[in-house]
Amino acid sequence: MSNIVLGPVQYGKAENRVVRVYRETPRHEIRDITVSTCLRGDFSAAHLTGDQSNILPTDTQKQTVYAYAKEPGLQSIEDYGLALARHFVNDVAPVHAARIEIDEHAWERAVVDGAGHDHTWVRNGQEIRTAAITVDAEGEWVIGGLKDLIMLKSTGSEFAGFLEDEYTILEPTHDRVMATSLVAQWRYAVVTADWEAMYVGIKSELVKQFSLVHSLALQQTLYQMGKAVMEQYPVVAEVRLSAPNKHHFVYELSPFGLENNNEVFHADDRPYGLIQATVTRDDAPTAGPAWQPGTTWLT
Template sequence: MNTTTAPLSGTIELTGHQYGKAENRVVRIYRDTPRHEIHDVNVSTCLRGDFADAYLTGDQSKVLPTDTQKQTAYAYAKEKGLISIESYGLELASHFVDDIEPVTGARIEIEEYAWERAVVDGAEHDHTWIRKGQEVRTASITHDDTGTWVIGGLKDLVLLKSTGSEFSGFLQDPYTVLEPTQDRVMATTLVAQWRFTTTDVDWESVYVGIKAQIVKQFATVHSLALQQTLFQIGKAILEDFPIIAEVRLSAPNKHHFDYALGRFGIENDNEVFHAADRPYGLIQAAVSRSDAPDAGPSWTTYAGWLS
């Protein structure tokens, strides 16, 4: 922190800007056969370029309205299709940069909500679904005159294992009261993102494979800390998928504390817990290849620009 008491007298400038239409809720239903398919997304579009006059003088002559961006997102769900969110995002980003002259860069951020077919009389129903309570799939596409970057991902993947996790040997000071443990519940709500090195990808199979690897590592790694588990997850993804340059992971440590049943004369042998929702440790990691290509603007967000 700058502690000088001298007043600042530098020129006041606009040092950054971007704009777009956030959180367009687009649902595409494919009705080509009696067995319908549904794709349910939340898409945010962000345009980058020389829009300074709009901020400085109110001149909108270079500004493509955010309402137009919204209409494009819905139109492209039909015209270009909405099967893989990565492909859909690439189409939107390319359109804004290649077809709208003042736009030099675009960022598309997408969340996909999963549905599963309703089962009626033992058979899957052709046009009725139940909302899945599992993870939300995500994708971020950045496109400008220097390149195209795709980041796949997921969030809200809730994982828990009842053993196979320790936490001991940690640094202690006069305020440390946490007891070491060699057998604890480990639980988290995982956010994972992975950066592709190419757009020539079977998006659906790669997503399924990465999720499977995340679950496998969480389950099978005997964890001495959540940090160790995150690294092993990232390492396994990079080993399995040469088209991935780096993986970023964020995991709140959803603590489960043994509930004090001894005061009632009841033995509690790691069987009954208090699930604490807050506060929580927030563990984050980035795992990358030493020869990973430059990330460019791929991690420069729109929706979370100030977070």
């Protein structure tokens, strides 16, 4: 007869909303984030007997998140996440590893009489910048990223020559709309970098390749996007991409005596193809626990 045992555990404070305003000059700066903390260690007593002596309250983790937004500050989400994770691992004895996951919500200055206003902003764009930082006794790992980057190209995309069976009714196409809501994450081989410039450059490269690659398949486009990022940025060890294929179907207008030459489409939000790819270097440093999530269930 088998025994019932406790498996891996982790806990933290999820989705703390933090807004940091820098007021040192009349022209203010703002950072707006959602940050989740996740602590790992020997917390078995809490689960087995209710003994909380090794448990740092999740409320304490929340207070730390806000305190660290003031000092050391929130100039970049990667450095902020590293500071938080190092604190939990180095200063809280029962904690063996910490995972910090951050979404950044971008703002741009309101334009008043042709100039950016000193202390008013409007929400900027749809994509959300992300970071995931893991620190344990073996090392430190930084993952940058973005999600909800919605892109569409009206031509330059094909889908033909695919495998067919008795249930296949899809017609090949050599000129289609290709659209997606991209999730991209890239693992750095370093823990010190110009994170702000790296984010801007990597996002630009992803958009560039999506635009320029004549796509025979969304899979091909994703590989070329990841490959280009790694060619441009040697400190990136691995890129992971997830792209739902947001289908656009040519709408039938012939009942109305109208010809539709790839001009009018029905945009179908579901079901959708979900294409995912990993692009890595064959000599990349070990990922360790870098990809082990903190806010979804253990994998």
